[in-house]
Amino acid sequence: MSSTSQAMLNQGLFEEQEIPTQMGNFFIFPSSLSNCPPLGCHQSLKVSNIAAAAASLAADAVPNSAATLTETLLSSATSQKHRHDPASDFGGPQLLSLHRSSANFWAWEEVNECLGSKKIGVDDHLGVPAMKMKRIKARRKVREPRFCFKTMSDVDVLDDGYKWRKYGQKVVKNTQHPRSYYRCTQDNCRVKKRVERLAEDPRMVITTYEGRHVHSPSHDLEDSSQQPNSQLNNFFW
DNA sequence: CGGCTTTGACCAGCGC
């Protein structure tokens, strides 16, 4: 973690969770810094940036990118606070967290389990029994790099600047909410994302990006060019 | 009519 991130951590601006080291750092943004409008509304650029950044990070091999991303998001959140429209308040605390998994290393199932595992036992690996880990490893295969994050939102799909087409929906075992599968509509772009709600807390939406876009975000976003932090997009793209 | 969502069918990987 960079000195800036460490300083913010010291100030309690965000907390770094002691979740899975294999998955990289896991940051949770308190509501004070996630003071963003409801997801999906016209002013959701900050969340869009986060989602876009998440997609970018999926294939990012730059060391400490999680910390870099965090700093960027924090500065973004701070700048957004000044232009926040009270009329579009979410009506409750907003929480956004994200983490970066190692590219081609952890399958979604494992990420899911890690996210769901609150308790990390001494004898367990990320809260997953050794026997199960063995099975998981056996099933592991090379996949597109992926990156997932969760947001507290009443809408499922984040507006990340790209156009997505839903190609499937599945009710996964032991969950009440179906998982939706989306694919980037751009030709030759094989990026996918999965969206589902956390079983323990249906208010939390987990979005997983897989792959890397081979194009820029679509320009049909209402006012993306007018956003003050459009440079953030440039940072990531 | 084109683009999108829905949804049942199908397939592959895995455990037993």
Next chain:
DNA sequence: GCGCTGGTCAAAGCCG
């Protein structure tokens, strides 16, 4: 080999 599960396909329907 069989059953379970997650992921994908594709036909049908919806909507602007």
